[in-house]
Every structure is written in C-alpha cells, then in structure tokens.
Amino acid sequence: MRTDPRPTLIAAARQFYKMGWMIGTAGNLSARMPDGSFWITASGRPKSQLTTDDFVLMTLDTCRGKVCLAPTQSHPQKRPSAETSIHAAIYRLFPDAQACYHVHSIENNLVSRFIIGDALPLPSLEMLKGLGVWEENPQVAIPIFANHLEVSRIADEICARFKATIPQVPALLVRDHGVTVWASSLESASNYLEVAEYIFRYMVASQKIGMKLG
Numbered sequence: 001m002r003t004d005p006r007p008t009l010i011a012a013a014r015q016f017y018k019m020g021w022m023i024g025t026a027g028n029l030s031a032r033m034p035d036g037s038f039w040i041t042a043s044g045r046p047k048s049q050l051t052t053d054d055f056v057l058m059t060l061d062t063c064r065g066k067v068c069l070a071p072t073q074s075h076p077q078k079r080p081s082a083e084t085s086i087h088a089a090i091y092r093l094f095p096d097a098q099a100c101y102h103v104h105s106i107e108n109n110l111v112s113r114f115i116i117g118d119a120l121p122l123p124s125l126e127m128l129k130g131l132g133v134w135e136e137n138p139q140v141a142i143p144i145f146a147n148h149l150e151v152s153r154i155a156d157e158i159c160a161r162f163k164a165t166i167p168q169v170p171a172l173l174v175r176d177h178g179v180t181v182w183a184s185s186l187e188s189a190s191n192y193l194e195v196a197e198y199i200f201r202y203m204v205a206s207q208k209i210g211m212k213l214g
C-alpha cells in the first residue's frame with residue numbers, strides 16, 4: 001500500500017456508520033503502511049464525519065502501539081483508539097494483513113452470546129466463500145474472546161491463542177463487544193466485514209424462527 005489509506009478508511013467508516021455498525025464514536029479502522037507503521041482512527045471521533053485529521057500514525061515498535069507521529073502539531077490531544085493494541089496484535093500475528101477493521105453491531109453482539117465456549121460455529125452458507133472458505137459443507141468456527149476493561153488483556157489473549165492455533169477465518173469476536181476482521185487490502189477488509197455481518201444477521205434471523213443451524 002503506497003498511497004495514503006485515510007480517504008478509503010473515511011469512506012468505509014461512513015458506510016459502516018450508515019449500516020449501524022459504527023454508531024457514535026464506536027469502532028476503529030486501521031491500515032498498515034509499507035514501513036510497518038499503521039494509521040488508526042483517533043479516539044472519540046464520530047465515525048460518520050471523519051477527516052484525515054482524525055487518525056493517528058502508530059508504530060509496531062511496542063506491542064501496545066506507541067504514537068510515532070501525530071497527524072498535526074495543532075492537535076496534541078489526539079489519542080489513538082483505545083483498542084489500538086488489538087490492531088497491533090493482528091499486524092504482528094499476520095504479516096500479510098494490511099487492514100484491520102473493528103465494529104460494534106447489534107448482531108455481532110447477539111451472536112457472541114449464542115454459545116458459552118470460546119468459538120462460535122458458523123452455518124455452512126455459500127457466503128463463507130467470502131471469508132476464504134472453499135469447502136463442501138464447511139465446519140468453520142469464529143474465535144470468541146472475553147471482553148476486558150483493560151483492552152491490552154484482550155490483545156494478549158488474542159496473541160496467545162492465535163500463536164498456538166491459526167483461526168479458520170480472518171475474523172474474531174469479543175463477547176458482547178464486536179467483531180474484528182483483517183485482510184491483505186482495505187477492499188478485502190470491507191468485504192470480509194460485510195460477509196461476517198451478513199452471516200451474523202442470518203444467525204440472528206434463524207434463531208428468531210427457531211431454525212436449527214448446521
């Protein structure tokens with residue numbers, strides 16, 4: 001990725017806001033640069049009206065993500081998203097990941113309660129191909145992590161689990177919190193998010209009519 005990713009991230013945030021996935025200031029989007037740094041949405045900014053000033057450039061020098069360059073000197077109060085450590089963990093775990101998107105939707109919160117365990121089986125829908133799963137009747141589960149007030153704890157648990165077991169899909173849920181996807185391009189990250197949210201909507205709808213998923 002050689003060009004400034006922020007205009008694409010701004011357009012994506014506006015679209016996700018319209019979908020009801022980035023209500024208020026919720027959620028965060030990031031994109032990695034060729035030198036390994038990454039742009040991430042600043043904390044507390046309304047996602048329907050971001051500008052290029054609403055991002056912070058981070059370095060991966062520390063796993064927690066340390067500010068290496070403020071977008072403008074006139075906004076020293078700008079802070080990166082509180083969930084930057086999760087993005088940093090994803091970029092460290094997956095060298096091919098160029099974008100990482102995290103949103104809070106009603107459906108992704110609901111499905112995270114469908115199971116007590118640490119992985120949620122997904123229905124074997126055609127749409128799974130959109131997450132890179134090309135199998136006959138695939139048995140795929142999305143990892144679920146516990147939500148912690150201290151976000152770095154979530155990031156540490158993601159690091160520990162994914163180092164031991166590579167997830168089947170480029171996505172994870174944090175229970176009662178939201179979904180995070182990662183991809184080798186910004187366009188693919190948007191597609192993954194749309195597909196994941198479609199599957200979650202399907203699961204919620206099937207629950208409403210009492211349909212058994214398989």
Ligand SMILES: [Zn+2]
Nearest residue numbers: 027083177178
């Ligand atoms: Zn969040």
